[in-house]
Amino acid sequence: AQKVTQAQTEISVVEKEDVTLDCVYETRDTTYYLFWYKQPPSGELVFLIRRNSFDEQNEISGRYSWNFQKSTSSFNFTITASQVVDSAVYFCALTLSGTYKYIFGTGTRLKVLA
Amino acid sequence: SQTIHQWPATLVQPVGSPLSLECTVEGTSNPNLYWYRQAAGRGLQLLFYSVGIGQISSEVPQNLSASRPQDRQFILSSKKLLLSDSGFYLCAWSVLLADTQYFGPGTRLTVL
Numbered sequence: 001a002q003k004v005t006q007a008q009t010e011i012s013v014v015e016k017e018d019v020t021l022d023c024v025y026e027t028r029d030t031t032y033y034l035f036w037y038k039q040p041p042s043g044e045l046v047f048l049i050r051r052n053s054f055d056e057q058n059e060i061s062g063r064y065s066w067n068f069q070k071s072t073s074s075f076n077f078t079i080t081a082s083q084v085v086d087s088a089v090y091f092c093a094l095t096l097s098g099t100y101k102y103i104f105g106t107g108t109r110l111k112v113l114a
Numbered sequence: 115s116q117t118i119h120q121w122p123a124t125l126v127q128p129v130g131s132p133l134s135l136e137c138t139v140e141g142t143s144n145p146n147l148y149w150y151r152q153a154a155g156r157g158l159q160l161l162f163y164s165v166g167i168g169q170i171s172s173e174v175p176q177n178l179s180a181s182r183p184q185d186r187q188f189i190l191s192s193k194k195l196l197l198s199d200s201g202f203y204l205c206a207w208s209v210l211l212a213d214t215q216y217f218g219p220g221t222r223l224t225v226l
Contacts, residue, residue, distance in 0.1 A: 033212055043202055045158075045217035091157070095212045100146060100165075101173075102215060106157045 002027045004094050006105035013082050014113050021077040021108045023092030029053075031097035034068065034075045039089040039107070051075065082112045116141035120205050120218040127225055133178075133192040135221050137205030140186065145207040147188040148215060149180055152202040164188060200225045 003026040013019045025034065036048040049059060051068050059066045063080045079086055092105040117140045127133060139145050149161040160173045162180035170180050177196060181189045188205060202222050206215040 035214065037217075043204075043220040043222070045204065045206075047214055047216060050214050097212050100148075100163050100208075100211050101160060102158075104158045 002029075002032075002094055002096065002103045004092055004103050004105040006090075006092055006108050008108045009106075010109040010111070012111040012113060015084060016081050018078060018080050019082050019110065019112075021079075021090050021092075021110065023075045023077065023105060025073050025075065025092070025094045025103075027094060027096065029096050033095050033097070035093040035095070035102070036066065036075075036077050037091045037093065039091065041088070045091070048077075079110075082110075084112050084114050086110060087112045116207070116216065118205060118207055118216060118218040120203075120221050122221060123219065124222045125224070127195050127223065129197055129225055130194050133190070133195050133199070133223070135190040135203055135205075135223075137188040137190075137218055138186055139188075139207045142186070142207070142209065144185060145209065146211065146213075147182065148206040148208075149188065149190050150204040150206065150217075152204065154201070158204065162190070195225045197225050199223065 005024045032053045034051045037045045038048055039045050049066055056068050065078045067076045089107045089109045091107045093102045095102050119138050121136055147164045150158045151161055152158050162170055162172055164170050164182045167182055178192050202220050204220045205218040208215045
């Protein structure tokens, strides 16, 4: 069975600090996709990134970066120089090739304090 | 570009009353459509998904139902609401299976 674990329930940082959100997944399939979504207080889930299991290249987008390591089944998300606007709940998700169902983690609430 | 709409944004309903939540997608054809529920402070639970008009699959047994009367319209319904139906309901769409799902703004439902 597939599983996504986000062990950090809540993280608080001071503005301009770097913060890493952890995501550990479980699957026996070789073809799968990993996602990160941001849920600000308004509630809408905002798509951040999609990564397939054959692409272990790390990705950077502005202040955001993602570290995908198949050896440890992790897909961690780092925000550099955090800002108050980064305060949100962040979800990691997994889906298998050819399926419709996302397996979501329970989310990590990030609070960035001014 | 594609957009997804949900209404109403918020709803307060008494126990035992009916429910109808609507989701529409613009800018794409034959999308896969999904209904999720998020209880307060918790993760997302997939309720229904649809790969085409009239094709609905249910993930969990409950007193909710879904319908897809048009290609880009997805409706979540109930004949009699329960207190446990309170939550945040999100509609999403994707082009393909295992593809990125894009979420709507959500409907916050409170059953009293």
